[in-house]
Amino acid sequence: MAKFPSAGRHTVVLPSSEQEDDTTLAIKAGRADEDTNVWGRGVTLRHIAERAGVHTSTVSRVLRREEPAHGWSRSESRVIAAARDLGYRPNTLAASLRTRTTTTIGVVMPRLVDSVVASIFQGIEGRATTLGYQVLVSSPGDDLVSQRQSVELLLSRQVDGLLLSGVHNTTPFLESLGRVVPTLLVSRHDEGTCPAVTADDRLGGYLATHHLLELGHRRIGVVAGPAWASTGTDRVAGYRTALREAGLAEDPSLVVESSFDLRGGVEAGERLLSVSNPPTAIFAVNDVAAMGVLGAARRLGVIAPRDLSVIGYNDIDIVAELSVPLTTIRSPLRRMGQQAVDVLLEMIGGRPVESQALPVELVVRDSTAPHPSPGHH
Amino acid sequence: MAKFPSAGRHTVVLPSSEQEDDTTLAIKAGRADEDTNVWGRGVTLRHIAERAGVHTSTVSRVLRREEPAHGWSRSESRVIAAARDLGYRPNTLAASLRTRTTTTIGVVMPRLVDSVVASIFQGIEGRATTLGYQVLVSSPGDDLVSQRQSVELLLSRQVDGLLLSGVHNTTPFLESLGRVVPTLLVSRHDEGTCPAVTADDRLGGYLATHHLLELGHRRIGVVAGPAWASTGTDRVAGYRTALREAGLAEDPSLVVESSFDLRGGVEAGERLLSVSNPPTAIFAVNDVAAMGVLGAARRLGVIAPRDLSVIGYNDIDIVAELSVPLTTIRSPLRRMGQQAVDVLLEMIGGRPVESQALPVELVVRDSTAPHPSPGHH
DNA sequence: TTGTAGGCGTTATCAT
DNA sequence: ATGATAACGCCTACAA
Numbered sequence: 067m068a069k070f071p072s073a074g075r076h077t078v079v080l081p082s083s084e085q086e087d088d089t090t091l092a093i094k095a096g097r098a099d100e101d102t103n104v105w106g107r108g109v110t111l112r113h114i115a116e117r118a119g120v121h122t123s124t125v126s127r128v129l130r131r132e133e134p135a136h137g138w139s140r141s142e143s144r145v146i147a148a149a150r151d152l153g154y155r156p157n158t159l160a161a162s163l164r165t166r167t168t169t170t171i172g173v174v175m176p177r178l179v180d181s182v183v184a185s186i187f188q189g190i191e192g193r194a195t196t197l198g199y200q201v202l203v204s205s206p207g208d209d210l211v212s213q214r215q216s217v218e219l220l221l222s223r224q225v226d227g228l229l230l231s232g233v234h235n236t237t238p239f240l241e242s243l244g245r246v247v248p249t250l251l252v253s254r255h256d257e258g259t260c261p262a263v264t265a266d267d268r269l270g271g272y273l274a275t276h277h278l279l280e281l282g283h284r285r286i287g288v289v290a291g292p293a294w295a296s297t298g299t300d301r302v303a304g305y306r307t308a309l310r311e312a313g314l315a316e317d318p319s320l321v322v323e324s325s326f327d328l329r330g331g332v333e334a335g336e337r338l339l340s341v342s343n344p345p346t347a348i349f350a351v352n353d354v355a356a357m358g359v360l361g362a363a364r365r366l367g368v369i370a371p372r373d374l375s376v377i378g379y380n381d382i383d384i385v386a387e388l389s390v391p392l393t394t395i396r397s398p399l400r401r402m403g404q405q406a407v408d409v410l411l412e413m414i415g416g417r418p419v420e421s422q423a424l425p426v427e428l429v430v431r432d433s434t435a436p437h438p439s440p441g442h443h
Numbered sequence: 444m445a446k447f448p449s450a451g452r453h454t455v456v457l458p459s460s461e462q463e464d465d466t467t468l469a470i471k472a473g474r475a476d477e478d479t480n481v482w483g484r485g486v487t488l489r490h491i492a493e494r495a496g497v498h499t500s501t502v503s504r505v506l507r508r509e510e511p512a513h514g515w516s517r518s519e520s521r522v523i524a525a526a527r528d529l530g531y532r533p534n535t536l537a538a539s540l541r542t543r544t545t546t547t548i549g550v551v552m553p554r555l556v557d558s559v560v561a562s563i564f565q566g567i568e569g570r571a572t573t574l575g576y577q578v579l580v581s582s583p584g585d586d587l588v589s590q591r592q593s594v595e596l597l598l599s600r601q602v603d604g605l606l607l608s609g610v611h612n613t614t615p616f617l618e619s620l621g622r623v624v625p626t627l628l629v630s631r632h633d634e635g636t637c638p639a640v641t642a643d644d645r646l647g648g649y650l651a652t653h654h655l656l657e658l659g660h661r662r663i664g665v666v667a668g669p670a671w672a673s674t675g676t677d678r679v680a681g682y683r684t685a686l687r688e689a690g691l692a693e694d695p696s697l698v699v700e701s702s703f704d705l706r707g708g709v710e711a712g713e714r715l716l717s718v719s720n721p722p723t724a725i726f727a728v729n730d731v732a733a734m735g736v737l738g739a740a741r742r743l744g745v746i747a748p749r750d751l752s753v754i755g756y757n758d759i760d761i762v763a764e765l766s767v768p769l770t771t772i773r774s775p776l777r778r779m780g781q782q783a784v785d786v787l788l789e790m791i792g793g794r795p796v797e798s799q800a801l802p803v804e805l806v807v808r809d810s811t812a813p814h815p816s817p818g819h820h
Numbered sequence: 821t822t823g824t825a826g827g828c829g830t831t832a833t834c835a836t
Numbered sequence: 837a838t839g840a841t842a843a844c845g846c847c848t849a850c851a852a
Contacts, residue, residue, distance in 0.1 A: 219577060
């Protein structure tokens with residue numbers, strides 16, 4: 067291969083440690099040489115006060131007041147002009163120290179690479195920003211210890227509230243945590259010690275299974291996700307409800323635990339397809355795992371949906387474009403994130419809240435098909 | 444007793460080593476009502492000082508020191524015990540105000556749902572946490588205005604440094620920003636005003652195109668991404684280099700701009716496949732767009748790789764499991780994020796740094812195949 | 821080793 | 837309306 071002109075590799079010299087003191091800066095900025103200080107580092111209320119000839123407390127008041135109906139007074143406009151000229155930027159830290167509120171919410175979300183989690187997070191971040199809050203994220207591992215560590219760090223940052231996403235079904239510190247700072251679970255819930263905003267996972271599991279039953283399937287495998295995630299266990303509970311309703315007994319060998327990622331789906335799929343009497347349909351409790359199942363099936367020569375119906379969960383955007391577009395349950399991920407922020411702010415505001423389960427719906431595509439009835443054989 | 448790594452700041456003395464539960468703690472704390480204070484809300488250095496019978500400055504010093512080789516002295520252990528009993532949690536805000544350093548880095552990343560972006564972010568978050576830094580994210584839209592707003596907010600939070608991911612090729616405020624706070628671009632770069640950690644996109648574009656040329660393709664379409672993203676334009680530049688090297692002229696109608704998401708790929712694919720003399724191979728500058736191309740092709744009755752070779756970019760994990768596993772360029776997304784943090788911390792430490800372009804590699808799977816030579820017709 | 825004092829930038833409570 | 841003053845919780849010379 068020919069030698070290739072690679073991307074630029076230039077040395078970057080750091081901004082020379084700023085020798086200029088505040089005065090110099092102020093003067094410079096005043097001379098419309100705003101280029102040097104557009105970002106207003108180090109400009110404080112005191113500088114503005116001096117320039118406008120008022121006291122800092124006055125500056126503080128003026129800057130945090132809306133423009134009165136009859137416009138700004140003489141000295142008020144001087145303050146505002148000075149702030150603009152100096153490129154003042156409030157020091158939120160100092161304000162927070164004083165007011166004891168940070169307009170920051172802490173978010174603990176394991177596995178942010180998972181597009182499901184990422185969608186929820188996008189909802190959270192967007193809504194929080196809209197409402198003037200900032201988001202401090204921590205994306206710990208799936209283990210309790212690092213999750214607790216994340217919480218500790220966020221608390222020491224004095225967050226106003228906490229959104230926990232990937233918590234285990236049973237998280238020992240949840241209850242006491244909730245007494246310290248407004249805390250809300252997102253996506254998953256626990257045993258009721260803490261309010262939660264979720265999607266209706268039991269309903270989703272029921273709808274998925276019911277769909278397969280209606281297509282005539284009787285042996286339905288489940289890629290269940292990990293046992294400690296209520297998202298997975300609730301969907302499986304919905305599956306069981308549907309089976310019971312149809313008068314079918316559950317075959318425990320058809321329900322296999324898995325991780326939430328692609329490989330989890332692959333492994334679970336291989337296991338399900340290699341039992342003596344394999345299922346004719348598989349419900350994977352998330353889309354990526356369903357893709358893993360499809361991949362495993364393909365390698366085993368099992369063709370979907372002819373030989374095997376597969377249904378996923380969440381309706382992430384790529385599954386509509388697969389060579390076999392995936393039937394799935396659509397859950398309102400973004401909205402769940404937004405809703406979580408809304409509820410959390412209610413809690414922060416001291417108002418009582420209730421847990422919510424958002425509605426889900428079945429999206430039928432091509433990966434599920436009627437079970438060839440025995441009579442046709 | 445477990446401690447958190449907390450970069451020179453007050454160490455959190457974990458109230459519970461693993462086996463103790465909250466109940467134990469409450470008892471330890473001595474008074475029943477302190478049960479509500481397991482999380483140490485409102486406990487300050489002063490409280491510890493009073494309880495240990497020393498001055499707050501002593502408390503501060505003791506808590507921020509490692510245990511000496513010959514163990515703690517009497518009064519030192521009293522301080523530590525008091526901190527543990529009261530469930531002390533340092534107020535990072537107050538410390539930051541005083542020390543003028545927050546051990547927080549700001550991250551501006553549009554489109555965090557994109558799994559490419561999410562992977563980079565995961566690298567950032569993980570590495571930052573490991574090194575005792577926290578991450579304040581803002582995920583603005585793709586427009587300059589909200590991006591600048593994000594930066595403003597992060598600056599007012601006094602972040603120690605800034606990682607900018609989705610910036611436009613030309614972002615007017617970058618240069619002055621770099622003079623105010625250590626700033627590093629990730630994934631994309633600009634015209635050299637600001638250091639950047641990227642993957643070697645020109646090389647990647649070259650490799651992809653070279654692969655298709657070697658397979659005998661001569662009309663190679665490009666799904667180019669948006670013009671303002673250096674990731675896209677660099678990859679296209681690599682494409683051009685490869686064409687030139689092979690002595691081929693570029694057909695401008697074969698290079699179509701697109702968005703980075705699935706729909707962008709679908710639309711660009713449809714356009715490319717409906718020109719009079721359609722390409723026999725398509726290079727999509729990211730995997731999700733490549734999936735869109737595959738979907739569009741399928742609907743048009745064009746079968747990959749028989750009628751059309753498709754190559755993507757990034758090697759996100761799902762593309763290996765598609766029904767036609769995707770040939771692609773693998774770029775080290777996680778590592779890019781980690782590396783970015785490392786470089787940024789160098790900058791924060793006042794050391795000179797240089798831009799880096801991480802290596803990429805070609806991953807050949809099934810979506811590319813030799814072009815049926817004209818002779819065979 | 822420990823205490824004293826002052827200040828980081830802001831806001832709240834006074835008094836004027 | 838504005839000014840003076842104190843305080844938020846912590847850190848760090850400096851002094852003892």
